[in-house]
Structures are given as structure tokens and as C-alpha cells.
Amino acid sequence: MIVIGELINGMYKAVTKAIQERDAILIQHLAQDQVKAGASILDVSAGPFSKDPVADMKWLVETIQKASLVPLSLDSTRTDVVEECLKLTKKRAVINSTNADPERMETVFGLAKKYNSQVIGIAIDKSGVPNSVEKRVELAASIVAKAIDFGINIDDLYLDPIAMPINVAQSQCIDVLEAIRQFRTIYDPAPKTVIGLSNVSQGSKKRGLINRTYLAMAIASGLQAVIMDPLDKDLVDAMITAELIANKNIYCDSFLEAYRKK
């Protein structure tokens, strides 16, 4: 499983405060803790309330890279912000994200080609979140087609079926699992699939239980990457165990410790 750490995000008050006060220590600790807990990519978002996203995101990228040379997932709706960050990243970055809107895809895949980046493609378009598996697959297929037009290696594309909160769109939770399964058949070789896990429990109680149960179910459906909180130990335990069941690692009695030592 490719774990994309989600904690450096302006949605969290402490992170917003750290960005405003240019508190490098807090951000660097968040980076190092997530990497230590198994994240191989770190998502970076200044959040929706940033007054100067270019400056804030550039500061975040530079601050993180002073502490940890891990690939970054540049999470911004603004492609100019993404490009400024791409100029700074020292490891191959992930652009988070494009959707299936033709103009957005042109810009994002253009940047991906120019800066040799990976891309998360979300199965959504201007008409909003799809309300069926079929629509998700249709949008994902259009993203794959455009990526191929741009000469993007299919292995550098992550398809995201867009997990929705169970408390507002319950029936879509199982649709997303089925979409993960079907996304794998869109192209050969199969594109990677990814979800933003915390979305599913947004606004719910029992968030941890919902997140880790959903992740196990998504791994059963073939998920390969996840944007999540790697510091949630129970969640990571569930992930390790689900991957063991899916035969991705070799069983030993101390499989939790063995995975973490890797």
C-alpha cells in the first residue's frame, strides 16, 4: 500500500496557525512523524483559507524538504500554485489533482509532462460527484484516455473514485468499492487506485472505526494507495492486516512489527 500522509493540511487549525506563523518546527515534525509511521508520500495543502496560496504552499514545500526528502503530493485547486511548487520539489511529485474536466486535464497533464510528475485523477466533472459506479468508470476512463494522449505512463496515474461521507451519501460507499474494482479493468496495465479515506467518516462519530473498516474493504476491492492519517495506529494495524490477508506480505507471527521495521 502506498500511504500518502494527509496531516499537513490547512484544514487542521494547528497547521493553519503554523503556516501563518511560519512555524517550521511543527510542520517538519508532522512530516517526519508521518514518514516514520510509513507514509511514502506526503500530501501538502495550505487549505481553503490561505490568503496567499502561492507563498504558503512554497513555504510548506521548502520547509518540509529541509526535514525530509519524501515525494510530495501537491494538493491545490489552483494550477499556478501547483506549478510554482513543482519548480521546488526535489523528489518526483504527485499533482493532487485533476478531475475529468477537459480544460483541467489539459493543464494538469501538461504540467505532469513538463515536470515529470505523477497525477491523481478524480472521477468527478463539472456536473459534480457521480451518483453511480458506471458514471465513475466513465469519468475515470476519460481521464485515462487523456493521460495516454499526453504520453503519461499509466503507472504514474492514480485514479480516485471519490469517497463520500457515509452520513450524507451512504449508498455511494459501496459504489466506490465497486469502482475501485472496475477501475482496474479500464486499461492494461491497470492504473493505480487511491482514495481520500477520511472523507468517508467526515462528520460521523466513530471515525476511526469507520475509516479502518472502510480501508480493509477497499483493500479487498484492490486499492493500492490511500490518503490517510498514518499516525492512527489502529488504522495502520488494520491496513497491515488487510494487506497480509490480500497476500501482499508474507505472514509471520509478528507481522505488525515486521511491517513497521521495513
Place this chain on the structure above:
Amino acid sequence: MIVIGELINGMYKAVTKAIQERDAILIQHLAQDQVKAGASILDVSAGPFSKDPVADMKWLVETIQKASLVPLSLDSTRTDVVEECLKLTKKRAVINSTNADPERMETVFGLAKKYNSQVIGIAIDKSGVPNSVEKRVELAASIVAKAIDFGINIDDLYLDPIAMPINVAQSQCIDVLEAIRQFRTIYDPAPKTVIGLSNVSQGSKKRGLINRTYLAMAIASGLQAVIMDPLDKDLVDAMITAELIANKNIYCDSFLEAYRKK
């Protein structure tokens, strides 16, 4: 989810002792506790060390029924034992089990027809546990075909892909999940699927974690019934949550409590 409580089984030392000493109280408490925790069927097995399985199983059936009128899953390799119990059961019973061996199927489906019972059919034959999804589906299909020959209602058949311990047959864990998915396509209407959950963690450390992760993954694959320990609260929490994600119950913030109140 149809929960078949597994705790009245001579594999457990306390149960063997209770059977030997005809300790009705212990057995009746185990029955009532499991029903209270959500079991809608109770598995009953005198275990492999019973010296007089007919007498022991008949005593168990009568003892349980004095405390709880719940359907029983009569778990014995000996069909004469099963038949003696079928004469006593007050609710419609489940015969646990037949395999795909033609002679065994003749006897078990004959009993099911005679006593109007349900049947668990395990995808195994004289050559042993299948080592592929295809073989499991082939054996399950032969069980379905024989059940139909006997005029058994497909809804009264539970197909079991035979979950194996992860510490000895790791690669089969994911095969079993895929078999659950494929069993649903053998016949229309789809037969029910069931697994003996605890098998997967037999001999492992972290049994609870493995069991609940596997159950969530099996529910993602379409599982409808499970033989398990309903007194394992974390396991039941995971089951409730996985079923919520699979859209089987309506979300509310207190979904765990709501499920248990039902």
C-alpha cells in the same frame, strides 16, 4: 448478516467439561449470551473428543432449547448424529455440513428434505481443500446442482468456500474472498455464502485483529452469513460498520447502538 454463534463447541475445554458433567447452566448461558449478542443461529458441536456423540449432541440440543428457542446449526461429521438431533429441534435447523462428495450430499440433502432443514455446503471433496478459486467454484456448483436435484430451495443453502488459516495457507485467504464473490453468480437467485471465520486466525497471534479485518473484507466481497464468536465486541463492531458501509442498514450517528437494539 446472519450470525451463527460458534461457542457451543467441544473444541473449547469448558464446553467439553460441561458436556461430560451435564452442566446445563453453562451451556444455557452460552446460548443466551450469544443470542443476546446478535446470533440468530447457534452452532452446536460435541467436538471431536466426544465418546458418545449421539447422546452428547441430543443432550446439547435439548439443553439449549430449554433456554432459548433459536435455530440450531447441527455440526457433526456423523449423519446419524445429525438425524437424531433433527428429530428434536423445535425450530428449523441447519445441517452443518455436507461437502461435495456425492454420497455425503445424497445423505445430507435427503435429511434436509425429510426434516425441512437448511444446509451448509462446503467446497471440499475427498481430495481435500481446493487450492484455487476455480476448484472452489466447481465444487460449490456441484453442491448447488445436487441441492436442486433434491428440490432444496436455493435460499436454504449456504455455500462455504472454506476459509483456511493464514499462517499455513496465506494465499488462500484472498482466494476465499474471490470465491465468495463468484459463488453468488453460480445460480439465480444467488445462494447464500458463509465462512467459519475463526479458522483464518487459527494458530496466529493477533487473532481478533485478523478475524475482524477478514470479516470486513468478506462483507465487501458479498458475504451474508458467518460462523463466529458474537461475544467478541470489537468483531461485532467491525461487522456492524462493514454492513453499514455495504449499505445494509441506514446510517445514524449511534449506528452501533441502533444495530444492537434491533
